[in-house]
Amino acid sequence: MMNSTAVEAGGMDDVTVETEMTEVQSPVERAEAGDAAGASLPHPDEIRASVNPRGNGNKFCSRKGSATLMVFTLAMILVIVLSVIIGVTVSNREEESSYRASSQSHVQDYVTDLGISTRDQFIDDKSPQFLATQWLAVYDEMNLKVPEIGTNPDTDDEAYQFVLRYVMVVLYYATGGENWKYQFNFLSAKSTCAWNGVLLSSQGGFISFGLVCNQQKRAFAVYLDAMDLTGELPFELAALDTVTALDFNFNEELSGDLTRAICSMPDLESLSVGYNKISGNIPGCINALQNLRLLFLPNTQMRGPLPNMDRMVSLERVFLDDNRFEGDITTTFDNMPELRFLFLEDNAFTGSIDSSFLASNEKLIQVDISDNRLDGEIPVHLMEFGGFQLLDLHGNALVGPMPDEFPEAPNMLFLALHDNDIEGTINPSITNLTMLFHLDLSNNTIEGDIIPELGTMRNLTYLYLGQNDFNAGQLPDSFADLTKMEEFSVKSTDRAGDLPDFIGTWKELVLLDLDDNDFGGNIPSSWGDLSNLEFLLLNDNLLIGEVPDTFEKLVKLRAAFLEGNGLEGDLAHMCKLAAFNELEGDLDGTEVLVADCDGGDITCSCCVCCDPDDPNDGNKKCNDHELITNLNPQWDLSIQEFGMTSAMRRDLSIELTFLSNATSMNGRKPAYQRPRRSAFFCINVNNVDPLVLG
Numbered sequence: 290m291m292n293s294t295a296v297e298a299g300g301m302d303d304v305t306v307e308t309e310m311t312e313v314q315s316p317v318e319r320a321e322a323g324d325a326a327g328a329s330l331p332h333p334d335e336i337r338a339s340v341n342p343r344g345n346g347n348k349f350c351s352r353k354g355s356a357t358l359m360v361f362t363l364a365m366i367l368v369i370v371l372s373v374i375i376g377v378t379v380s381n382r383e384e385e386s387s388y389r390a391s392s393q394s395h396v397q398d399y400v401t402d403l404g405i406s407t408r409d410q411f412i413d414d415k416s417p418q419f420l421a422t423q424w425l426a427v428y429d430e431m432n433l434k435v436p437e438i439g440t441n442p443d444t445d446d447e448a449y450q451f452v453l454r455y456v457m458v459v460l461y462y463a464t465g466g467e468n469w470k471y472q473f474n475f476l477s478a479k480s481t482c483a484w485n486g487v488l489l490s491s492q493g494g495f496i497s498f499g500l501v502c503n504q505q506k507r508a509f510a511v512y513l514d515a516m517d518l519t520g521e522l523p524f525e526l527a528a529l530d531t532v533t534a535l536d537f538n539f540n541e542e543l544s545g546d547l548t549r550a551i552c553s554m555p556d557l558e559s560l561s562v563g564y565n566k567i568s569g570n571i572p573g574c575i576n577a578l579q580n581l582r583l584l585f586l587p588n589t590q591m592r593g594p595l596p597n598m599d600r601m602v603s604l605e606r607v608f609l610d611d612n613r614f615e616g617d618i619t620t621t622f623d624n625m626p627e628l629r630f631l632f633l634e635d636n637a638f639t640g641s642i643d644s645s646f647l648a649s650n651e652k653l654i655q656v657d658i659s660d661n662r663l664d665g666e667i668p669v670h671l672m673e674f675g676g677f678q679l680l681d682l683h684g685n686a687l688v689g690p691m692p693d694e695f696p697e698a699p700n701m702l703f704l705a706l707h708d709n710d711i712e713g714t715i716n717p718s719i720t721n722l723t724m725l726f727h728l729d730l731s732n733n734t735i736e737g738d739i740i741p742e743l744g745t746m747r748n749l750t751y752l753y754l755g756q757n758d759f760n761a762g763q764l765p766d767s768f769a770d771l772t773k774m775e776e777f778s779v780k781s782t783d784r785a786g787d788l789p790d791f792i793g794t795w796k797e798l799v800l801l802d803l804d805d806n807d808f809g810g811n812i813p814s815s816w817g818d819l820s821n822l823e824f825l826l827l828n829d830n831l832l833i834g835e836v837p838d839t840f841e842k843l844v845k846l847r848a849a850f851l852e853g854n855g856l857e858g859d860l861a862h863m864c865k866l867a868a869f870n871e872l873e874g875d876l877d878g879t880e881v882l883v884a885d886c887d888g889g890d891i892t893c894s895c896c897v898c899c900d901p902d903d904p905n906d907g908n909k910k911c912n913d914h915e916l917i918t919n920l921n922p923q924w925d926l927s928i929q930e931f932g933m934t935s936a937m938r939r940d941l942s943i944e945l946t947f948l949s950n951a952t953s954m955n956g957r958k959p960a961y962q963r964p965r966r967s968a969f970f971c972i973n974v975n976n977v978d979p980l981v982l983g
Contacts (some may be wrong), residue, residue, distance in 0.1 A: 316410045393426035395435045400455055402438050405528045417462035419522060424458055427450075430478035442528075446506070453508060454481045456525045457500055459699050460511075464543065465519040473499035474695065482506050503531070510534035514561065521545030522562075527553035534559040538585065541565055547591065552577055563608065567951065568592070576600045587632070599624045609633040610657065618658075623649055634659040634681065641665040653677060659705065660684035667691070667706065672698040672722070680701040683729065687711055691735060697721045707731040707753060717742040729753040731778065740763035748773060755780030755802065760830040764789050778802035780826070785809070787834070793818050802826040804850065812856075814839045821848055828883070829853035838862055854900040857890035864895035869909070872896075 326556050380413045400406045400422070410418040422807040425433070433451050436442070444447040460466075469475075473486040485499030485734040498516070503509040508529040518540035526535075528551035535557065537543060543565040551560060552574035560578075563585050570593040571586070576785065579600055594616030598604075604625045610632045618642035622628055626651045634657045642665030645651060654676050669692040671677055675696060690713030702720040707729045714737030715730070726748045743749070744767025752774065761783035769791035771777075776799055777792075779916045784806040793815030799822065809831040816822075817839020820876075828850040835858035836851065849866035860882070864870060868880040872895040884891045887898035 294354075294947055299933075321679040331844065333642040343656065344749040350975055358797065392435060393422050396422040396425050397454070398454070399436055399438060399440075403442070403452070404526055405452065405456070406459075406470070417520075417817060418525070419458045420462045421455055421458040425455060429454075431480075449507065450481060452528055456523075456528050457481055457484060459523050459525045463523040464513075464519050464540075464762070465517075467517070468517060469513075470516045473496070475499070480489045480506075485512075507531040510559075512536045512651060513540070515539040518543050522550070524548055524550045528549040530554055533557060533580075534561075536561040538562065539564045543567060545569075547571060547586070549574060551575065554578070555580065557581055558603075559583040559585075562588040562747060563589060566590055570594075571596055573597065579603060582606065584608065595621055601625065602627070604628055606630040608632045610634070614638060619646055625650060625959055629654045631655070632657045633661065636661055638663060642668050642682075644668070644670055647671060651675075655679035655703075657681040658685070662686065662689060667711070672696050672701055676700055681705040683707045685709055689713075691715060692718075694723045695719050699723055701725055703727040705729040706733065709733055711735060714738075715740050715743075718832070719743070720745055722746070724748055726773075727751040730757065731780070732757075734758050734819060736760070738762065740764065741767040744770050747771065750778045750797075753778045755782055755804075757816070759783060761785055761807075766791075769794065770795075775821075776800040780808065783807065787811075788813055788816075788827075790815055796818065796821065797824055803830065805829045807831055809833070811835075812837055816840070817842045817879070819843060820845065823848070825849040825851075827851055827854065832857075836860060836863065841865060843871045849882050851882075851884045854885065855890075856885065858892070860884060860886075860891060860893040860896065864893065869895045976981060 335914070350665045359480050389655040397408070398404075398412050400418075401408050406418045409505075410416050411422065413419060414423075423955050431454075433454060436445065436448040436451055436621040440448040442452045442484050446527065458476065465477055466472075471486060472487075477484070482502035485497060485501055487495040487497055490496055497510075497860045498511075498512045498514075500508060501510045508531050510533060511526075511529070512534070513734055515538065518537060521544055522537065526532075526548060530553055532554050533982065535551065536559070538561045541564065544567065546569035547562060547567055548765075549572045550832040551557060551885050552572060555577070557578050558580050558582060560583065564587065566589065567586075568590040571591065573596040575581075576597050577600065581601055582603050583606045584601075584604060585606070585735065587608045588611040590613065592613035595609075595614060595618065598621060602624060604622075605627045606629060607622070607885075608630070611634070613636065614633075614979065615637040617640040617875070618633065619638045619642065622631065626649070629652050631647070631650075631653065632655070638658065638661040640663055642663055644666075646665075646668045647656065648670060649676050653671060653674050656671060657679065660679045660683070663682075665687060666689045667682065667687060668680070671680060673696045678700050679702060681703065684707075687706070687709040689711065690719065691711060693716060695716060695718040698721060702724055704725060704727065704918065708731075711730075711733040713733065713735060717740055719725075719728075719744050723746070725746055728749060729751070731753040732755070736759065738760050739754060739762070741761075743752070744765055747770055750773050752771070753776070755778045759782045763786035764779065766785060766789075772795060774795045775793070775797050778800070780802050781804065784803065785808065787810040788808050789802070790813045792798070793813055796819070800825070801819075801822065805828070807830065808827075808853075811834040812827070812832060817837055822843050823845050825846060825848070830853070832851075832854040836856060836857065840846075841862040844862075844867065844868055849863070863882060864872075869875075869882050872882065882893070882896045883899060884893050884896045885899050886893040886896050887900040889899070891898075
């Protein structure tokens, strides 16, 4: 840009000075540069002096020299202005950096003074506590003011919100938050009470996740189940003393001890930290949680004896199964008048069961203490409780006779006593359990007859009587009325006679186990109508003749054991079944067909072949027990409900609807009934408004 300036001096001729100015880059620089240039315009005398330095009256005028001087002057001014600006910027940055360091130190001082964290935790610059204070001081766009030392968050709302934010950021860093399945607004500029979201369950309805606050903006619940949390739960959670529910279920890599922080939550009603690698003991201070209603700690690595729990009078649901707990539990739960569901299976608990066991817990509905080291007798008195439904005692060392009298228990649905040392006979009063759908008495030393009264229990769906010392005989004709039957086993019970034709009317049958008996005659052709049959065990009997052609209709069949009989003929029609048509005499996952085709009268291209003349079975192919073990038969497995690993159906064959009463709590179903995270899909998680529960 050219600027022409006309200059007059005494009698001198007119002189025009033109100067070239550089365009300014910003409004601020432009204004400052303009002010500086205007303040330093040369006086005419200065121009005259520069044009005629010797003052000899020479009228010579150097336009070029004057322009150069003007450019040099303005350039120097611009350099000075820019230097000032840069200096101020650097100074501001240094001050900001110093402020941030001071602010982070202030955060550390405040949370340390409150006892939320300790000074040692800030030494490591990668610790969750250090990272949390750094985030609050440097990166948090919400830029909460750090409370003054001594400010009580219980009475000061701003201080509480600061503490809440700190604790949740520590939790985020301590459990690998950057790798969570969903972020739920964590570490965003939103209010901490907005660090949540909802997911839609495949079963319908929405389930909240993240931090949920109450109407007073205080922490109400933390739901982070099935979100791929890792690391350990931090003790800082103890600062959330208004929390009523914690749910960290199904985070398989979550480890460390069960944090003692839970003991600082007097309002806690629901504690769910199952299906992970949490280890150590349950802290003794848990006895202080007098409002706790749900204790859900299954499938962890926890061990040791249970602590004293006599003050936990509000407990309704206790799930401690599949751990390494031990010790006598015969009186542990006596002072829990609200107890309804008690699941302690697969531990190493001890004690002698008698008529006083859980006798004061009259609201009990379901009890599973299977696969422990308990002895004593069958606690039949529990069935007298009005709403009692389930009793699973299998896999212990119970002794003594079967009950002389079963009480009237119209709500009783499930009774599993297998794998104990129970003696005696089945009393006909067992029919007082009118709604019973699951009865397992197998692998005991029960004697007497398989009583025909069982045939009047028409709700029976799963009936296991095998491996007992019953009197030899046929199956009662009354069993023809058990048309709901899905799984039936009388393995090794000295059954004899022809195979009952009425079994062909059990249209829902999935498993039929008649192994190791004295059944004779032909296989009924009507059994070809068992369209749901998957597992058939007829091995080691006295059967003769050919396998009926109707078996080609057993389209769901995937495991059949026919060896150890006098059967004959070609099994080509069975080899055409979907499960067997690609087998070549081997075991393929859960699919196998076994017959006497190695030296016997059976021809089969898809079978595992046995030699009936080799009682020692040198090749081990026909040891059905070994095969069944290798097969991991599906009839011993329930479907993978509730996101759990498969459990023995015989141990706990509970339908989803059957457990529904056990799982609902305050309108929100705990995670043990939720489907796994694969069954969820996210709906606008980042746009969800804070969910307030009041």
